[in-house]
Amino acid sequence: MLKLMRSPLKYVQGQGALSAVYEETKDLGTSFLFICSNSGYRNCHEKIEESFEGKEAELKFEIFGGISSIGEVERMQKIVRENQINCVVAVGGGSAIDTAKATAHYEKLPVVIIPTVVATDAPCTGLSVIYNNDGSFSHYIFYPKNPDAVIVDSDIIAHAPxxxxxxxxxxxxxxxxxxxxxxxxxxxxxxxxxxxxxxxxxxxxxxxxxxxxxxxxxxxxxxxxxxxxxxxxxxxxxxxxxxxxxxxxxxxxxxxxxxxxxxxxxxxxxxxxxxxxxxxxxxxxxxxxxxxxxxxxxxxxxxxxxxxxxxxxxxxxxxxxxxxxxxxxxxxxxxxxxxxxxxxxxxxxxxxxxxxxxxxxxxxx
Structure with a gap:
């Protein structure tokens, strides 16, 4: 068995990191779908928009259903296709992250992770935990690569529960x-x-x-x-x-x-x-x-x-x-x-x- 190592292509962490979202993602696309938890949208969308201000990029924010379920991933895939998205971004906790990774994988797009809590190690992994629509565990998805970028704003984490x-x-x-x-x-x-x-x-x-x-x-x-x-x-x-x-x-x-x-x-x-x-x-x-x-x-x-x-x-x-x-x-x-x-x-x-x-x-x- 051959030994191997994998990791995200880029990991960025620190206070005020949200202000660097455009600079850290500008090479990944021009049309972004931000899959957000409720608190992720509330706490982050203004700073993310400020980061993209004056840039030639289309941003769409979508609040997801709360669980990285089969049905929720399918819903996000539909949004990607309808809006000609070319980069998927997670803004939230583990479920939002797993949903975004699965959506990007199935649509063959790059994925960026912006965790608003550090409750799991989901941001950097090359896998998702997928649940059935009733909330019970379904399966893991193992991806051919890890996220293209992980951006963690320490101020956001410090103010999370x-x-x-x-x-x-x-x-x-x-x-x-x-x-x-x-x-x-x-x-x-x-x-x-x-x-x-x-x-x-x-x-x-x-x-x-x-x-x-x-x-x-x-x-x-x-x-x-x-x-x-x-x-x-x-x-x-x-x-x-x-x-x-x-x-x-x-x-x-x-x-x-x-x-x-x-x-x-x-x-x-x-x-x-x-x-x-x-x-x-x-x-x-x-x-x-x-x-x-x-x-x-x-x-x-x-x-x-x-x-x-x-x-x-x-x-x-x-x-x-x-x-x-x-x-x-x-x-x-x-x-x-x-x-x-x-x-x-x-x-x-x-x-x-x-x-x-x-x-x-x-x-x-």
Missing amino acids: VKFLVAGMGDALGTYFEARACEKAKAPSLENGGITKSAMALCRLCYETLLEDGYKALKACENQIVTPALEAIIEANTYLSGVGADNGGLAVSHSVYNGFTALEECEATMHGSVVAFGTLAQLVLEDAPKAEFNQVLEFCVSVGLPVTLKEIGVTDKERVHIAAKNACAEGESIHNMIGDVTPGQLYDALIAADVLGQEYLAKRK
Whole structure:
């Protein structure tokens, strides 16, 4: 298996980055469709329009339906064709981003990502998570290339709800541990290639950055200010986690998330929150050293990530069997683990992680 590395063609981050949108995208087209979340449109469209002021470019802003569903992607494709769009831009969170990437892929157009939150590592990855129209998980789409540009305005992130930054840290938390498991098993990355030393270095740096700057970034975001720590976590959540996951691979953490999407009580639980708990379950399965498990546990609690089933919305242990079975479905990344994982083994690991999390929280009281 050949080793490979992929990443966005361009990554731009900093305060006031929205003012540079035209300069960073002018070579990609002259007719732009901005697929926006409600808050993305509200917070960004004026600055984006100012960036294009006086330039020969047509801009169309469209607020999408909230979920990167099959039907929503088809609706955006129709808008692209009707308006002769030649560049698709996402302005919003993970679902808006996944919708834009899928739309651009099917229409064979370049795609630019402008995240307004850093709740997932979607901006930099060469894939989308697609849902059925009822909101249940459908499938992944793997693309032949990563986004043409990712532009992150740190001021926008600092003024977004704190819960998104925290969820992004949860998503990023799985990056190193899932890649490490794939490397041990000689499993392919998400790009279906061997894992390079560069990829593992990025994944490791992602985890180290979370430990060093996570709590400080949380406090900065709570006060809507931009600090070096917040800039570091924005990069970790967006670039290090995205490029790391793409080139390092997935294992238990993300399969656990996919499994819990089958439970109605978890519908309001953020992606990164479940991934964080799934990371604890993966460490149980690996029988990770006590010090390492406790380090991850302590980090989660310090920034407000869940360490118990109750915190992700589950109060009935019997329901965990359903999630475990779905997480172990054919094609899930959990099968990248050495020796594989059965639904029964995953159930036991999830319950064990829950018990250890409860004990830790009880000691803190």
